[in-house]
Amino acid sequence: MTFPLDSLRRWPDVEAPDLVAVDAADRLILDESAAARAEVPEGRLVVIGDAYGALTLGAAAAGAHGIRVHQDPLTGERALHANAERLGSADAFTSMPLDAELVEGADVVLLRLPRALDALRDIAGLIAAHASRDVAVFAGGRLKHMTLAMNEVLGADFARLDVTHARQKSRVLVAREPGAGRDPVPARETHAGLVVCAYGGAFAGAAIDIGTRLLLEHLPETIATDGAVIDLACGTGVVATTLALRHPALHVVACDQSAAAVASARATAEANGVRDRVEVVRDDMLGAQPDRCAAFIALNPPFHSGAAVHEGIAPRMFAEAARVLRPGGELWTVWNSGLRYRPALERLVGPTRQIARNAKFTVAASTRR
Template structure:
């Protein structure tokens, strides 16, 4: 019998702290609501989407006997945490991770889903289930009530003919969707938008999958950083867009500075797919390589001349500096002596002392009503 306990699950390699947890009440409620369906499911008929750190996947395997589980997590750190927790629990063979698509969902009869915060992300996931899963599929989509909205019911209602709502328990609830609607339309993802209002002489086409931050818009912090493309280490021959999202900064640098070779990296599968589409739409695939990575984990020490970064300040639903500090530390490791890290951040977060301590001398390049742009030299 596998040695499984929810209490032993860890978030590692994601940020760990006293107020950040690897499992919550919604994981347990999803598993309880789906218990009868899990017991009746055959091998390969259970799919888990957006499992935070493995509670749903490993709970389904250890507590309900599910085998041949297929999983998809947008965040690479969550995928890696699941793998570590599975190995510790003796359940490494109970599941396999796959990209969002037909191989993941074909023939699925039970889908366990941790509801994403983004309605666009939920829409793309629900659309994929409708297109590829069994006509008899039942989706158990749960979350903390404080993060759930009636709009989530409406999104699921666009893809499924039946929707039930579980009773609340421990401030959590589950939406149970079934009877997928007939597929008569083409996939809506990625979405595409043209932006001609960026820095002088710069226009871009942005492509975005549902879970990509900001979608096809360009957030105001990134817009501010775009104003300084020409000042970013002008003699650099290569650069990294760290936490690239839809790839706006990488595409802009490639368009503005044709001699620059770039890597765009993000831990989000949706971001990586979006950035690849963005590079193709802007004709820069020959100079920008997009990779999925946990920070800069796959990059060698002292290998980068220039890194650009618009760091997130949320970890899930929590405002937490841990993810930004992790990105600063990896940037410091990967920068060559004399290399530059250009960062835009919400001024109230006060990152300059941390950048100076972790990366090197840091000076303010510009500041507006909300954001500060800094350059740190290794």
């Protein structure tokens, strides 16, 4: 019986008729890697970047066991586990961090190509450094998201790179003969005295995006301490670290669902000497935080779910912030002005006032009613 890929769900990520859990690139990676996977001993198959479980569960259905898996978004990891429980494959794989243990001795790696070249560089170097010398990497994606620069990045760590025929607007790059490789090291840049660290794939890298810059310029001079202080969707931890530096008595919680962001935020806090006062957690929005516990939340909301732009992401985050804020607590949000988030903030959180605005971005403070 054919494995029911179409039955996979994105939950707990955003679900909508135009958002899919499986696409043609997943199917092509599985097809192109089928012969190689059939020869792999138990525990020697690795999956990286699986969106919602198609690669992992497809391989498990074909007989693979002991699959090691890394997914950067926590929602993807939770979707994989939920799909596996429903389909009876929960014992076929283990979710792991992106480190040497993940790829140690791997014979076959299935990889959904990340859009960020720095992320691909980190992954390729890690595989080359620690996988089997006979490893085959099947790296695939949608043609609209693939560039020739990806070939160059893989070619820097693998002597042989084969390109498959395109199918349904998807393609697979097959990398073999690894070089020496290397473990990922975060990029570092200094901005007005603030050291920013970023592993590959973290939003904006070691730069500070212009929306966050505007928010930093207008953060309040005093922060209430009668509740938690949170940097939601913290990215590289720029806001959390800045708050800790400006307010030496403050303890800040920085959270993000991206594993690369969490690692970057920890490195940023460490580089600026505030690691003891910045608690970084990987979380799906604010799921680990209790109701009405926060006095202040800062937020630069994402508007992408994976590669898809979706307008439902920010309102979910506003609702989560409203749940976690105590009455009278404040949510400070920066957004691209064209997205017109203020009505949603008024509805979901409470009275909202504009703090600052430039040619592209708006900063507003919403008080929990």
